[in-house]
Amino acid sequence: MAGIWVYTEHKDGKVKKVTFEILSEAKKLAEKKGEPLCTVLVGSAVEAMASTVGSYGAQKVYCVESGDLATYTTSGFTKVLCELVKQENPSIVLFGASVNGKDLSARVAGRLGVGLATDCTGIGLDDAGRLQVRRPMFAGKVSADVAFTDATPQMASVRPNVLTASEPDTASKPEVVKVTPTVKPEDSMVSVKEVIQTGGEKVDLTEAEIIVSGGRGMKGPENYNILEELADVLGGVVGASRSAVDAGWRPQSDQVGQSGKVVTPNLYIAAGISGAIQHLAGMGTSKVIVAINKDPEAPIFKKADYGVVDDLFKVVPPLTEEVKKLKSE
Ligand SMILES: Cc1cc2nc3c(=O)[nH]c(=O)nc-3n(C[C@H](O)[C@H](O)[C@H](O)COP(=O)(O)OP(=O)(O)OC[C@H]3O[C@@H](n4cnc5c(N)ncnc54)[C@H](O)[C@@H]3O)c2cc1C
Incomplete structure (x- = not known):
């Protein structure tokens, strides 16, 4: 007993x-x-x-x-x-x-x-x-x-x-x-002097039910606002590939993958992410995966449940508007 x-x-x-x-x-x-x-x-x-x-x-x-x-x-x-x-x-x-x-x-x-x-x-x-x-x-x-x-x-x-x-x-x-x-x-072999909160009130990536992630295809940190907006209307949080983190576009705490966080949200949207094995290791068990990538041969499409082959800058803003419309109905 x-x-x-x-x-x-x-x-x-x-x-x-x-x-x-x-x-x-x-x-x-x-x-x-x-x-x-x-x-x-x-x-x-x-x-x-x-x-x-x-x-x-x-x-x-x-x-x-x-x-x-x-x-x-x-x-x-x-x-x-x-x-x-x-x-x-x-x-x-x-x-x-x-x-x-x-x-x-x-x-x-x-x-x-x-x-x-x-x-x-x-x-x-x-x-x-x-x-x-x-x-x-x-x-x-x-x-x-x-x-x-x-x-x-x-x-x-x-x-x-x-x-x-x-x-x-x-x-x-x-x-x-x-x-x-x-x-x-x-x-306690260490003493904690201060806890610095990152990400404000947002839930941690590992607990998020919806994640909108961006990779090198985002072209620069200034463009992540379109993912933030989509994540906001969906009630999710923003993640990133290692390329985006290594480029200094996103904080390390946003990194999804083998050397980042392992996540299992209900919905994972990968925008401008190729789908390298190390990235898939972190999000491959997500319940529904949506990939937005202009390269139809990108490996992420092999893992995705839904795929959009197009320029993410043309796809993401109207998608956000559609979700907003649906939510207001
Ligand atoms: C030991 C080790 C550990 C690693 N750990 C991680 C990890 O934890 N997480 C991780 O992510 N990676 C990790 N990596 C790196 C990994 O191998 C890849 O290099 C990385 O995931 C690639 O990031 P990416 O998909 O953003 O960039 P890329 O591979 O460069 O892909 C960018 C994609 O964006 C698309 N694209 C470009 N412009 C647009 C546009 N306008 N619209 C739509 N699509 C567009 C391109 O077609 C391309 O598919 C690790 C590597 C190693 C060796």
Whole structure:
């Protein structure tokens, strides 16, 4: 009865969507395995989020609270999480494959000396009740089903936006377990002096449901305003290829791809992007892909669900106008 654990990711007092997605899927695994579904909240004042995670199926919420955990640091969070895992011995621990989740899961797995399947696009159980996951390999060219040995905990990080979050059940009340961590300021090998917010109120690319990306075909940074306008009317955010980032047209935080962010939005519009394998590695699992490119031979068309072979400067502004019209109707 050790439990299936989901690490709750949160920012500014709000739980991140990827946690709801994983909890919703992990609930099915917990029922199948006959184990409780638990979640861990680490931070300075996290208990207020316990009912939210409870509404997505968490039966037990470990609240690890300390003023020394107010800001995320790899070493501080790893220490408290490893101590709790060793004490409670969960069978499975799942993280979001977000920037923080990737960082923390790798360190925790290393510290515990167990395996970790990263950036998974599916989670399940094998016949023996062990975790079994699906993960893309070779820049998304193949998918591997990965089995675990009996060693526990079996750990994986799950790509945001690939699992579907269920409707929250606000009637369900989780058991809250308060944990006083033995963390000291010197346990965090770095001290965070300041957090500089980029992108304003916009959602992070990895969580966005709609992304409008531009590549070298945008010709210069001044032209991204047409993508910003399209993204605004669609309720999405702007991304970029590495060429656009390397040229200094867009910030690195906008880069989609193998050396940028891996995204799985419902809609990915690629404008003036050729579709190099390293770019596809970051957006190939998007649910619907629309490519706008004047070269009919561009590799992006092999991956796209819809393609427009034309000059993007002729296509994007009227597309924005059409969406505006449809939305106002
Ligand atoms: C180790 C490694 C890691 C990498 N990681 C990444 C990564 O994370 N992300 C990434 O994106 N790349 C990455 N790359 C780079 C990648 O190989 C490509 O060079 C890059 O993706 C190309 O960007 P692009 O499609 O914007 O530019 P290009 O390949 O130059 O394509 C521009 C496209 O725009 C089209 N175009 C031009 N003008 C117009 C117009 N007016 N209207 C319509 N279409 C037009 C052209 O037909 C062309 O297809 C990586 C490379 C390496 C080696």
